[in-house]
Amino acid sequence: EVQVVESGGGLVKPGESLRLSCVTSGFTFRTYSMNWVRQAPGKGLEWLSSINSRSSFIYYADSVKGRFTISRDNAKNSLYLQINSLRAEDTAVYYCAREGEYWEAPHFDFRGQGTLVTVSS
Amino acid sequence: DIQMTQSPSYVSASIGDRVIITCRASQDISTWLAWYQQKPGKAPKLLIYAASTLQSGMPSRFSGSGSGTDFTLTISSLQSEDFATYYCQQAKTFPLTFGQGTRLEIK
Numbered sequence: 207e208v209q210v211v212e213s214g215g216g217l218v219k220p221g222e223s224l225r226l227s228c229v230t231s232g233f234t235f236r237t238y239s240m241n242w243v244r245q246a247p248g249k250g251l252e253w254l255s256s257i258n259s260r261s262s263f264i265y266y267a268d269s270v271k272g273r274f275t276i277s278r279d280n281a282k283n284s285l286y287l288q289i290n291s292l293r294a295e296d297t298a299v300y301y302c303a304r305e306g307e308y309w310e311a312p313h314f315d316f317r318g319q320g321t322l323v324t325v326s327s
Numbered sequence: 328d329i330q331m332t333q334s335p336s337y338v339s340a341s342i343g344d345r346v347i348i349t350c351r352a353s354q355d356i357s358t359w360l361a362w363y364q365q366k367p368g369k370a371p372k373l374l375i376y377a378a379s380t381l382q383s384g385m386p387s388r389f390s391g392s393g394s395g396t397d398f399t400l401t402i403s404s405l406q407s408e409d410f411a412t413y414y415c416q417q418a419k420t421f422p423l424t425f426g427q428g429t430r431l432e433i434k
Contacts, residue, residue: 251363
């Protein structure tokens with residue numbers, strides 16, 4: 207069974223940093239592109255970043271470029287998101303999402319419950 | 328960036344109704360489109376990919392169609408478990424973008 211567990215969220219002050227982790231199991235992690243998507247309270251979905259299986263292609267949304275860094279450790283079946291200079295508008299649930307199995311296109315198979323990041327002084 | 332616009336933003340319908348949600352892309356995305364279903368407090372679920380292919384395990388009352396700039400998600404006969412918010416997402420190019428969502432509620 208595919209399992210994805212996000213962690214690392216919490217209450218932080220503006221300007222602080224946070225590292226989100228996503229530990230996976232039940233599939234061959236090293237062969238999948240992975241993504242981070244967030245959802246602010248009461249709002250829609252926002253794609254943040256994608257990384258391919260070998261970390262050779264990385265993409266960011268303009269809204270987070272320069273502050274967010276995606277990375278992965280295939281030996282640990284894990285995905286990470288380093289978030290620097292946090293702002294109030296970064297308050298959201300952050301989802302780690304695998305690319306789907308059957309379509310070679312950047313899309314999302316969400317299997318975790320997300321981790322909540324709250325930025326407030 | 329490719330803008331995705333869904334309509335309506337909100338729809339109220341009854342059990343058994345047929346519901347159609349539309350998604351329009353600001354430029355041609357061929358069939359590079361996915362649909363997601365999200366229930367309150369839960370992660371989204373992949374519903375349809377490549378504009379019309381139903382994700383494994385999702386009910387056959389859901390169907391998708393369209394290509395180019397105009398797409399539809401159809402629920403043939405609403406069930407109670409279908410009341411949720413639906414999002415489209417273009418997969419043609421980065422940055423990946425979602426529609427604003429369509430909230431489907433019980434009439």
